[in-house]
Structures are given as C-alpha cells and as structure tokens.
Amino acid sequence: MKEIASMHHVTFSYDTEEEGSSLIQNKALDDVSFTLYEGQWLAIVGHNGSGKSTLAKLLIGLMFPSSGEVNLFLESLSEENLWEMRSRMGIVFQNPDNQFVGSTVQDDVAFALENNGVPHEMMVKRVYEALEQVKMTDYVNHEPHHLSGGQKQRVAIAGALALRPELLILDEATSMLDPQGREEVIEIVKKLRAEIGLTVVSITHDLEEVLLADRVLVMNEGKVLMTGTPQEIFKQETELESIGLDLPFALRISELLRAAGVELQGNHMTEEELVNELWTFHFSK
Amino acid sequence: MDISFQQVGYLYAKDSPFEKRALQNVTATIPSGSYTSIIGHTGSGKSTLLLHLNGLLKPSEGVVKIGDTLITSQTKGKQLKDIRHRVGIVFQFPEHQLFEETVEKDIMFGPLNFGVPKEIARDRAHELVRLLGLPEDVLQKSPFELSGGQMRRVAIAGVLAFKPSILVLDEPTAGLDPRGRKEIMELFHRLHETENLTTILVTHSMEDAARYSDRILVMHEGTSVMEGPPEEIFEQEEQLHSYRLGIPRSVHFQRKVENMIGQRFGRIALTEEMLAQELSVAIERKGERPC
Amino acid sequence: MQKTQGYAASRAKTFDLILTSMLASLVFVATLLLNIKLPIGNGGLIHLGTAMLFIASILFGPKKGALAGAIGMGLFDLISGWTLWAPITFLTRGLQGYIVGKIAWSNGRKGTSLKFNLLAMTVSVPITIAGYYIGERILYNSWIIPLASIPGDIVQCIVGIAIAIPVCAMLKKVQFFK
Amino acid sequence: MLEKMIIGRYIPGNSIVHRMDPRSKLLFVFLFIIAVFLANNVASYAVLLGFTVFVIALARIRPYFLVNGLKPVIFLIAFTLLLHLFFTREGAILFEWKFIKIYEEGLRMGIFISIRFLVLVLITTILTLTTSPISITDGLETLLNPFKKLKLPVHELALMMSISLRFIPTLMDETDKILKAQLARGSDLSTGSIKERVQAVIPLLVPLFVSAFKRAEDLAVAMEVRGYRGGEGRTRFRQLSWQTRDTGVLIAFVLLVAVLAWVRK
Ligand SMILES: Nc1ncnc2c1ncn2[C@@H]1O[C@H](COP(=O)(O)OP(=O)(O)OP(=O)(O)O)[C@@H](O)[C@H]1O
Ligand SMILES: Nc1ncnc2c1ncn2[C@@H]1O[C@H](COP(=O)(O)OP(=O)(O)OP(=O)(O)O)[C@@H](O)[C@H]1O
Numbered sequence A: 001m002k003e004i005a006s007m008h009h010v011t012f013s014y015d016t017e018e019e020g021s022s023l024i025q026n027k028a029l030d031d032v033s034f035t036l037y038e039g040q041w042l043a044i045v046g047h048n049g050s051g052k053s054t055l056a057k058l059l060i061g062l063m064f065p066s067s068g069e070v071n072l073f074l075e076s077l078s079e080e081n082l083w084e085m086r087s088r089m090g091i092v093f094q095n096p097d098n099q100f101v102g103s104t105v106q107d108d109v110a111f112a113l114e115n116n117g118v119p120h121e122m123m124v125k126r127v128y129e130a131l132e133q134v135k136m137t138d139y140v141n142h143e144p145h146h147l148s149g150g151q152k153q154r155v156a157i158a159g160a161l162a163l164r165p166e167l168l169i170l171d172e173a174t175s176m177l178d179p180q181g182r183e184e185v186i187e188i189v190k191k192l193r194a195e196i197g198l199t200v201v202s203i204t205h206d207l208e209e210v211l212l213a214d215r216v217l218v219m220n221e222g223k224v225l226m227t228g229t230p231q232e233i234f235k236q237e238t239e240l241e242s243i244g245l246d247l248p249f250a251l252r253i254s255e256l257l258r259a260a261g262v263e264l265q266g267n268h269m270t271e272e273e274l275v276n277e278l279w280t281f282h283f284s285k
Numbered sequence B: 001m002d003i004s005f006q007q008v009g010y011l012y013a014k015d016s017p018f019e020k021r022a023l024q025n026v027t028a029t030i031p032s033g034s035y036t037s038i039i040g041h042t043g044s045g046k047s048t049l050l051l052h053l054n055g056l057l058k059p060s061e062g063v064v065k066i067g068d069t070l071i072t073s074q075t076k077g078k079q080l081k082d083i084r085h086r087v088g089i090v091f092q093f094p095e096h097q098l099f100e101e102t103v104e105k106d107i108m109f110g111p112l113n114f115g116v117p118k119e120i121a122r123d124r125a126h127e128l129v130r131l132l133g134l135p136e137d138v139l140q141k142s143p144f145e146l147s148g149g150q151m152r153r154v155a156i157a158g159v160l161a162f163k164p165s166i167l168v169l170d171e172p173t174a175g176l177d178p179r180g181r182k183e184i185m186e187l188f189h190r191l192h193e194t195e196n197l198t199t200i201l202v203t204h205s206m207e208d209a210a211r212y213s214d215r216i217l218v219m220h221e222g223t224s225v226m227e228g229p230p231e232e233i234f235e236q237e238e239q240l241h242s243y244r245l246g247i248p249r250s251v252h253f254q255r256k257v258e259n260m261i262g263q264r265f266g267r268i269a270l271t272e273e274m275l276a277q278e279l280s281v282a283i284e285r286k287g288e289r290p291c
Numbered sequence C: 001m002q003k004t005q006g007y008a009a010s011r012a013k014t015f016d017l018i019l020t021s022m023l024a025s026l027v028f029v030a031t032l033l034l035n036i037k038l039p040i041g042n043g044g045l046i047h048l049g050t051a052m053l054f055i056a057s058i059l060f061g062p063k064k065g066a067l068a069g070a071i072g073m074g075l076f077d078l079i080s081g082w083t084l085w086a087p088i089t090f091l092t093r094g095l096q097g098y099i100v101g102k103i104a105w106s107n108g109r110k111g112t113s114l115k116f117n118l119l120a121m122t123v124s125v126p127i128t129i130a131g132y133y134i135g136e137r138i139l140y141n142s143w144i145i146p147l148a149s150i151p152g153d154i155v156q157c158i159v160g161i162a163i164a165i166p167v168c169a170m171l172k173k174v175q176f177f178k
Numbered sequence D: 001m002l003e004k005m006i007i008g009r010y011i012p013g014n015s016i017v018h019r020m021d022p023r024s025k026l027l028f029v030f031l032f033i034i035a036v037f038l039a040n041n042v043a044s045y046a047v048l049l050g051f052t053v054f055v056i057a058l059a060r061i062r063p064y065f066l067v068n069g070l071k072p073v074i075f076l077i078a079f080t081l082l083l084h085l086f087f088t089r090e091g092a093i094l095f096e097w098k099f100i101k102i103y104e105e106g107l108r109m110g111i112f113i114s115i116r117f118l119v120l121v122l123i124t125t126i127l128t129l130t131t132s133p134i135s136i137t138d139g140l141e142t143l144l145n146p147f148k149k150l151k152l153p154v155h156e157l158a159l160m161m162s163i164s165l166r167f168i169p170t171l172m173d174e175t176d177k178i179l180k181a182q183l184a185r186g187s188d189l190s191t192g193s194i195k196e197r198v199q200a201v202i203p204l205l206v207p208l209f210v211s212a213f214k215r216a217e218d219l220a221v222a223m224e225v226r227g228y229r230g231g232e233g234r235t236r237f238r239q240l241s242w243q244t245r246d247t248g249v250l251i252a253f254v255l256l257v258a259v260l261a262w263v264r265k
C-alpha cells in the first residue's frame, strides 16, 4: 500500500499573547503520529478544541509543526514543496459561505485550476467533469446565495476534485448543514470513494459518518487517544464516553438493554447487527 | 399565555417583482406552559413563523394572538416592545449577536433595554453565568475571547436575562459537538420545568423533538399540516414521509423489530431509554410464553 | 530565511486583499441601509455608508480605507442606478478614505487617538464635498445645482462621525482589531 | 426590511446589447460620455436623443425597468431644468410674472442640459441593466490590463471587486439577522433622541465587523489552500470574446461622432 500522508511525533502550540506572564503554552497538538495509506478513509473525532482542525491545518501546510515531521506523498512537507503538495490535495472547511470564492458555481470550481495555471480548454473540461461528479451540472451559472448549504459544500468538493487530488480532507464539512445537506455530502463522498478510490480524511462529530470510515483517530486534548477500525474504537465505550463522545445508536441501545438485564452476545455497531441478534437469540427461540 | 395563529399568511418583499410567499393559512395553537417542537423540511417556513411570535414580522394576512395581545399587519411600536419583553428568541448561531466589551455588559443589554434596573440586571447576569455552567471569571472578559461553546452560552444568557415567559429556540445547538448539544438541550429542558416557561423549539432532529417536547407542530411548504403530541405525530410515518420528514431512530428501530416479530409494542418508544425498556419487556413476554 | 519571508508576505497579502474586499462589501451594505430607512434623523437622507467608511479607515489605515470607500460606494453607484456618478464617487470616496486613514494613522497612531480620529474625519468632510462638487459641476454644467447636495452631504458626514467614534472605540477593544 | 432591496439591477436577457462583450460596452459608454459634450444645438441634441432611443430599442428592456432605473434622477433632471430657467438671464424675455422672468436662453439651456443629462443617465443605465456586475468587473479588468505596466494592481483590483460583489448578499443577510436578534433583545432603532438612535446602531455594526473579519480570515485560508498566491502565473476561466458586433459598436460610435461634428454649430 502506498503511503499518502503521515505525521511523526508532531507537536504544535499557538503563540498566544497572554496578559501577565502566564507562560503556560497550551499544546494544541502533542506528539501526534499516524500514517494514512492510499484509498483509506480516515475519520478523526474528538470534542471541540481537541486539536482536529490544527491537525488538518498542519497537513495542508498552513502551519508547520513546532517539532516532528509531516510527510505527504512520501516527501517531507516544507515551504519548498508546499504549493506542489497543495495541488495534489483538496480540503473543504466547515462554513459553506466562507470558502466560496467565485461569483458563480463554475467560477468557483475553476478557481484552483486558475491558480495552477491550467490552460483554458482543459480547465473547461475539468470543471464540467468535477461538477458532474458532485451532480451539480444544472447549477453552473448559479450564484452562491441561491444555493443551499449542502449544494455549496458539494461545489467546494468539486473545486477540490477539479485538480484531481490524491487526498481529500473534510474539516467538519457537514456540521453546519441540515440533515438533507449532510446526506447529500456524505453520499457524494461515498460515491467518490467507490468510483475513483479517493483517499479521504474526514473530521466529524457525526457517528454515522465515522462508521463509514476504515480507520478512526480519536483526539483528546491534543493527543491521539486511540486509533483503529470503528469496531475496535467503539469497543472502548467507557473511555469514549469519559471524553464526551457519543456512541452509535445500536451500541447505545445494546448498553441500555444490558443494563435492563437482557443478555447480548456481542457489540453491535449497526442496527442490522442488533436486530439480527435480537431475532436469533431472543425472539425466534 | 396561549399562543394562536389564525389563518396567518406572510409574503416576503410584498408588492415587488420579487414577492415570495413563505406562509399560507397557518392555523395552530401553542398552549401556555407547553414545550412545542416545530419540525419541517428546509424552507418550509419554520423560521418565518418564529419571527411572528414577537412582531419581528407582522402577518400579511390573519392574526397572531399571544395571550391577550393581537398582532396583525397593523400593529405597531409600543405594543411590540411589550411583546418582545415577554417572548425571548434564541436565534440560530446566537453568538453572532454578541457585541459588548464584556460578557457581563452583553448579558445586561436586553434587560436594560426593557427597563430593568441596572443592579438587578447585573445580578441576573451573575446568576445566569452560574446557571449555564460558565466560570465566574468570564463576566469581565470580552465575549470575543471565548471558545465557540462558551460564546453560545453567553448569547443564550443574554436572552434569558430579561426573563421572557415564552422562550423560542431556532436550532439552538447547530454546530456544537455532541456533548455541548446534549448539555444545552438538557439546560433548556430544566429551565422549562423550573421557570414555568412556554418553550418553542425549531429543530431538524426528530430525536430531540421526541425526547423533549410534549407537542409537535409540522410545517410543510408554508402551511401547518399536523399538530399534536409526539406519540401521535410519530405514529404517522407515511404522512411524515410525504412531508419529507422522518421518525426518531428509536421509533424506526422499534418498527423494524415489530415487523420482525409480527407484534406491536405497548407504546411508541420516543427515546432510547423507552426503546430499551419496551424491548426488554417484549423479550420477557416472549420468554414466558411457551412455544 | 528569504523563502519564509516570501511565503509569510504572500499570505499576509492575500488576507489584506480579502479583508479590503470585505470592508468594501460592508460599506456597500451600509450604504444600502438608507433604503430600509434605518431611522436615524428623518430617514431617507441618511445612510450608514459614510460611517462605515470612517470606521474602516480608522481601524485599518489609509490604503484599505481608500479602497473600501472607493470600491464599496463606487460599486453601489455602478449597480444601483447612479452609474453616471460612479467615477466621481470612486475617486472622491477613495480620497476620503485615504485622508481619514492617513491622519488617523499618522506617526504610528493606528487610529488610537480620539483627537486625531476626530480631526481626520472632520478634515475629510470639506474635501469630499469639494470632490463631489467638482464632479457634479462637470456633470450638470452648472455652478449652482451641485450646491443642492451639500447640506445632505454634511448631515451624512456628521452622522457618520457620531457613529464612527463610539463604534471604533468598541472595536478597538476586540482582539482582532487591536 | 432588507428583502425590499434588490442589489444590482441587471436584468438577464438575450438582446444584441446583452450579448455584447462587456469591454465594447464599457468602452462605448466611456467614449459616449465624452462625445455628449459635443452637442450644442437643436440638431445635435436631436441626434443624441435619437441614438439613445435606438439603443434602448436594441436592448429590448421593458420600459418599466428603465423608468424604475430613472426614478432617483428624475428629480435631479427637473431641478436642473428649473434652475436654468430661473437663473439664466440672457436673450429675450419669454415670460414674466411678478419677479419671475424666464429668458429664451434659459429655456434653451435648460432643455439642452436636461436632455444631455437624460441621455447620459439612460445610456449608463442600459449598461447596468444589460451587463451583470461580474461581466462589468471582467471587462474593467481586461480594459485596464495595459495599465499593469504602470504598476497599477489591476488583477488585485478586479479580484477585490468581484469578491466584494460576491459577499454583498451574504453580509446583507447577516445584517438582517443581527438586526433582528438585537431588536428581539429590545434594542430600538426607530424611537428616541438622535443620540439614542446613534447609540442603537452600535449593537448592529460591531458584530457585523467581527463577522466580516472572521469571514475574511476563513476565505483567505480557503484561497490559499486552493493554491492562490497572487496574480502571477494564473490562467483565466472566464474568457471574453470580441465579436463582429463589438467592432460594429465602435464603428457606430465613430459614425455618431461624425454626425455630431457635422450638425453642430
Ligand atoms: N488561532 C488560534 N490561536 C490560538 N489558539 C488556537 C487557535 N486555533 C485553535 N486554538 C486552540 O487550539 C486548540 C485546538 O483547536 P482546534 O481548532 O484544532 O480544535 P478542534 O478539535 O478543531 O475543535 P472544533 O471541534 O471546535 O473545531 C484549542 O484549545 C484552541 O483553543
Ligand atoms: N428574507 C427573505 N426574503 C425572501 N424570501 C425568504 C426570506 N427568508 C426566507 N425566505 C423564503 O421563505 C421560505 C421559508 O423560509 P424559512 O427560512 O422560514 O424556512 P425554514 O423552515 O426556517 O428553513 P430552514 O430549515 O432551512 O431554516 C423559503 O422558501 C425561503 O426561501
């Protein structure tokens, strides 16, 4: 498997000018390491302020670590190769309004291509392809304030796709959307994974989104608390709850059932699993 | 104070080429002391309806009745201010309304506008900071130096501070993490009980609507289409689907199991706790019955 | 080392550019507030565009102030039926923003001295009025007709100053604008 | 409140004027403003007026929108006419009543200036009615391109204009929301002394500034991660295309000037 990105013992603190002389520097990231391979979907979870966005910013070189190393596409990220690296990945942020640069949908999708000096003809082709991938071709000439939040985020994804990135980062891209918008965006990401095998890092609070990932990284106070498949992660129920994270619905119900004295065989991530168990062991007996 | 909408209609940009109808023939009642959730698809007119509750919008057609006060397209000035004192609205992303130098001053802004004496307003600010679980020392900080979750709480305090008897919430937890969301919802629930509030919640979360409210109002394309207690509303899955709405996960799960065992539970499981209880009851019953 | 500076500088430049655009939008929106009859004074006559221009210049200095005024109000004229006035507005408001920012930011004050802010805004008033007067003199081919807009301009500026002073005082305390 | 206001008066359409390259339109309007000053007698003003009516016909704009566009300036035109009528004291007296005297020259000047004014306003209005603000920005950028040599930051200026345009509706919504939130907290903008009303604007403007600043931060980051680092080495997605009709416009303009020069005194 080809490595796409990795962090090695990365530590980062924001320079804060505290009044007085309290020199307590809060580490936004503390000794973070992980590796991401081609085609993987990595979900990063953690409560507000646990360092998730900081991690994303270091990955795209908006900031550089105080110590440790960030590797992208097997090269160490530095100011020399920054722009080249950026042209190989895309990121979508939380607020749909504050990342829409162009005056219409197609202008916005073309923005990154323009910056990278892509010739006009190829640009037109790529813009339409990208819009097709997010199913927004009917909206090419729409202005942003006539789009819903979900549509704006899909345009943002198209803007990233137009560059044919190898890595897509979503920093809470669905958290300001209504359920329908969230659904739309998740559907698109799922589709992209299936069709072009895109590598995805998604920072999210949405557990159903986490369940779609191959691997999960749990952040707490700047540190990587644990990492593993969703199944492995959600086994650590008590630990997750102690840092204020939710559990998937089926898991919560299993717990409640156990508390009520119903004996269950295993841990169930999805509703289907739980229904099956209930059927086989309790109702069809 | 009961609230009622009688054939309320509203048009944005009335009499211009851009006229847009947002509400049509809305008739509904919100009893005093109830916790009512308003649900509906995006663009169904929920926010527009809320703005009628304190005269920020006046109905183009029909009448909004709040206690003894009638609001029609003709109502003006003084009366509206009175209504605004009694009806507090927490808007979506309320932290965007913060502006004062200190948190204390910002919380006091509302009460002072409504003629509450300074000393009392200050006491309320201190009290609310405690109630909302914020550290005491935020009072003298600038609201812009706080974290997102803290800002949200301060903004909510700014509305609670003038002690409205009707509290209106437009998606108050949008953008918070799960823990923050839960804490805020629990807080409103507590306030509803202890302060005898009439609470009106606009939400996209069927789970929250089912868990916290005792009444539900469904909006669809500008009209009120269903009204009743959550037990009744969430029974009607088909109907809700036609309004592009779903049912709470627990009810969804309940239906799955019910279909599987070919038998209905005693009641609708509005929360996860209720679901677990119903399930265990059903399992027990199953066990008792000889095969 | 050289490289680092280049990168930091390019980033700062992008931010300045966006901030300036945002200020121009703010000036535009504030100018629009006339039409919702933001009821200060007798409505109609007064909009908050001038106030916003003063605030932008005092907080962010001559360059951004000039561009915010020129682009914000110029665009307003351009797309809201006063197209013919757009060039005059562009130049005059640009000059006004520049003057306010220049004086308020003279000797590294960065808009922190109330006296200089007041001076800056006051000085800009006659210059702005003169700018419009000259422009309209050409437009109307008359020395008299442009006089008619002067009282309105003066009221506009006075309200602008009255609003800008407390708003700047508040904003200067917010961390972003220090 | 805010919903009453429509920004931009651009009315989409498919007339020949709509389809023209923004550069030729801008260039034409600019030159036309200068050419208007050539007119100095009845014939030349008639030519101007006739030409303007011709352009209006070509643009196929519903008169309703045109009149609407003129509303703000009709008063000014009337005022111009009256001032000239009453204050010019040359030529024969046409009319006298008590202290009011209207002179021939006054009437003549008044009408001429009003027509000139009307024609200017009409032509510029047609420009904004048939060209979207985005195209105007595009056109301006390309027209100003030669000035890059003089170190005029043309790309930056155009980008600033287009980003301002893009954020106007967003910030208008924001203004509306903040206004509503403060009104709900008992803030009162419509009563009280002047001082109180000025004070009441603070809770509106402060959050608006803070929000605009945060948006700027977000947008700058979003642009940077999408590879933006100034105007150099960029290609353009929007391409303007100069057509025969655009050359036609310039020829029409030359003809207009020729006719004007011929009929003027
Ligand atoms: N620009 C900044 N200056 C100073 N401190 C910052 C800055 N941005 C973030 N921090 C601090 O760094 C820590 C980590 O923040 P970060 O934004 O990475 O968290 P997050 O996990 O993304 O949170 P959220 O869920 O709220 O987005 C927090 O304690 C935060 O207060
Ligand atoms: N200021 C406005 N001007 C014109 N139309 C508007 C305005 N605000 C809302 N509308 C329109 O009125 C309708 C109802 O909107 P409203 O905001 O009340 O819906 P909502 O149910 O609150 O939606 P959401 O769930 O997305 O918040 C929508 O079609 C919307 O486009």
Ligand SMILES: [Mg+2]
Pocket (backbone or CB within 6 Å): A052, A053, A054, A171, A172
């Ligand atoms: Mg974050």
Ligand SMILES: [Mg+2]
Pocket (backbone or CB within 6 Å): B046, B047, B048
């Ligand atoms: Mg809404």
